[in-house]
Amino acid sequence: MNKLFVSMVAMVARRYGPRAAMALLRAGQRWLADPANEPARQALLLRLRGVTQGGGGAGRLAAGLVRQIEARRSAVGPWERTMMELRYEAAELPSGPDRAAVVDAYVAQIGLAAQVADGGDTPQRQVLMALDNEERAIRSEALGPDERRRALEAVGRAREESRGRAAA
Numbered sequence: 001m002n003k004l005f006v007s008m009v010a011m012v013a014r015r016y017g018p019r020a021a022m023a024l025l026r027a028g029q030r031w032l033a034d035p036a037n038e039p040a041r042q043a044l045l046l047r048l049r050g051v052t053q054g055g056g057g058a059g060r061l062a063a064g065l066v067r068q069i070e071a072r073r074s075a076v077g078p079w080e081r082t083m084m085e086l087r088y089e090a091a092e093l094p095s096g097p098d099r100a101a102v103v104d105a106y107v108a109q110i111g112l113a114a115q116v117a118d119g120g121d122t123p124q125r126q127v128l129m130a131l132d133n134e135e136r137a138i139r140s141e142a143l144g145p146d147e148r149r150r151a152l153e154a155v156g157r158a159r160e161e162s163r164g165r166a167a168a
Contacts, residue, residue, distance in 0.1 A: 002032075003108035008065060011058040011101050012051055023047060031069075045069055057089045057102045064109070076126040079116045083109045083134060087151075091142040103147050110134065110151065113158035124162060131159050 005028050013021035027047045031040040048069070051062035064082030086106035093099035110131075117127040138151045 003111065004061070004105055005065065007101055007105035007108055008048075008051070008058065008061050011061065011098075011105070014097065014101070015054065015056070015058050016051075024051070041069065057086070057093070057098065057105075060085050060089060061102075061105050076116055076123055076130065079109070079112060079127075080130045080134075083130070084137070087134070087137065087141055087143075090147065095144070103143075103150065107150050107154045110154040110158050114161040114164075117162040127162055128159065131155050131162070 009021050009025045009028070012024050024044075024047050027040070027044040031044045033040075045066055048062045048066045052059045052066065061082070064078065064085070067078040067082070083106065086102055086109055090099055090102045090106055093102060113127050113131060117124040135152065135155045138148060138155065141148075143151065
């Protein structure tokens with residue numbers, strides 16, 4: 001299952017409780033088992049939109065997931081915006097489980113680069129440019145040393161995977 005979605009479920013569990021998290025997880029599993037199942041897709045979108053109304057990091061992450069699901073194939077713009085929003089959110093939070101969950105979601109969002117770049121030459125160039133910009137931003141953001149290392153490693157892996165898929 002998508003690491004970003006799993007991070008979202010963990011954030012929902014902390015914020016809304018295990019029942020809400022399990023309902024979101026089940027909705028996600030139903031849709032991922034059959035992405036052509038439109039009722040399952042709509043049920044997942046409904047649950048995620050409910051989370052967006054709560055705001056905060058969970059709300060922003062849910063909004064990003066809604067955009068990705070609605071597009072079925074991630075576009076560069078929404079992917080990049082969600083990545084930046086998660087980086088900003090992580091830098092603003094105090095150390096603790098909420099910050100750790102946002103950093104996990106941020107690293108997972110970076111890891112979606114190759115999927116976003118699958119759209120052809122133009123998306124790949126845009127994704128690689130976004131990764132270059134993100135790498136520069138990571139170096140100046142108020143992240144801890146381990147968080148910075150994880151993010152930079154994620155950018156490196158995403159860059160390699162994006163280029164590898166294009167070469168295949």
